[in-house]
Amino acid sequence: MGPEIIANTDVLARQAARRLAELSGEAIRSSGRFTLVLSGGATPKRLYERLAEAEFSRMLDWDSIHIFWGDERCVPPDHPESNYGMAFKSFIDRVPLPPRNVHRIRGEMKPREAATAYEKKLRTFFFPGHADPPGVPGFDLILLGLGHDGHTASLFPKAAALHEQKRWVVAHHVEELESWRVTLTPRVINAAHDVLFLVSGPEKAGCLKEVLQGPYRPDELPAQAIRPASGRLRWMVDVEAARLL
Numbered sequence: 649m650g651p652e653i654i655a656n657t658d659v660l661a662r663q664a665a666r667r668l669a670e671l672s673g674e675a676i677r678s679s680g681r682f683t684l685v686l687s688g689g690a691t692p693k694r695l696y697e698r699l700a701e702a703e704f705s706r707m708l709d710w711d712s713i714h715i716f717w718g719d720e721r722c723v724p725p726d727h728p729e730s731n732y733g734m735a736f737k738s739f740i741d742r743v744p745l746p747p748r749n750v751h752r753i754r755g756e757m758k759p760r761e762a763a764t765a766y767e768k769k770l771r772t773f774f775f776p777g778h779a780d781p782p783g784v785p786g787f788d789l790i791l792l793g794l795g796h797d798g799h800t801a802s803l804f805p806k807a808a809a810l811h812e813q814k815r816w817v818v819a820h821h822v823e824e825l826e827s828w829r830v831t832l833t834p835r836v837i838n839a840a841h842d843v844l845f846l847v848s849g850p851e852k853a854g855c856l857k858e859v860l861q862g863p864y865r866p867d868e869l870p871a872q873a874i875r876p877a878s879g880r881l882r883w884m885v886d887v888e889a890a891r892l893l
């Protein structure tokens with residue numbers, strides 16, 4: 649499916665909120681819960697704020713929704729760069745989501761320990777009672793963004809994590825940002841039932857074109873490594889980001 653091109657970031661946030669509500673309904677009807685993976689960055693913040701508004705908040709069955717993160721910056725939860733902190737302020741703190749349904753990456757821990765702890769949490773949640781899980785988690789919906797260098801989640805160009813087959817969660821130092829990040833690996837992201845990229849702003853136009861229409865070079869453009877095995881992949885992009893397509 650080609651990208652869905654949307655007039656502006658407000659409409660983008662609403663459309664994404666609608667899609668999320670639809671998918672949560674489907675998942676809860678079929679499995680009794682909805683496992684949602686959040687991304688960081690400015691684009692999804694508007695979506696998160698929509699979720700806290702009465703129109704969507706009332707529609708969502710919060711008791712059955714479980715929130716996870718695709719990546720985290722290695723900072724404490726109250727740090728301005730924390731992806732958890734951003735989501736907490738934007739909606740988690742404003743909706744009746746039970747605290748036990750919030751499964752954050754502990755950015756305040758040492759990066760590798762945070763990655764191990766998060767992977768352990770995923771194992772217990774998705775494969776309770778299995779010492780050796782028979783597969784990888786199949787999240788219902790993973791939200792992703794696109795960095796202007798082609799990164800997604802915290803999978804940056806040339807990262808070894810792009811080829812990781814064993815671990816589900818990896819910590820690595822990102823030289824360009826001089827900071828540590830913890831991220832899900834493509835293998836886990838590609839096992840999701842639905843993956844939704846949200847992209848907005850003119851600064852993303854060149855990269856979006858390369859990712860969607862250029863040759864396949866996932867080591868340079870990690871977003872290209874996201875190709876769900878049997879799940880659905882959808883791109884919602886605003887007209888500014890789509891202007892070169």
Ligand code: 6PG
Nearest residue numbers: 688689690691793794795800801
């Ligand atoms: C993060 C992300 C990251 C983000 C992109 C796009 O923690 O920074 O999860 O992959 O999605 O950088 O971010 P914007 O929406 O701010 O452009």
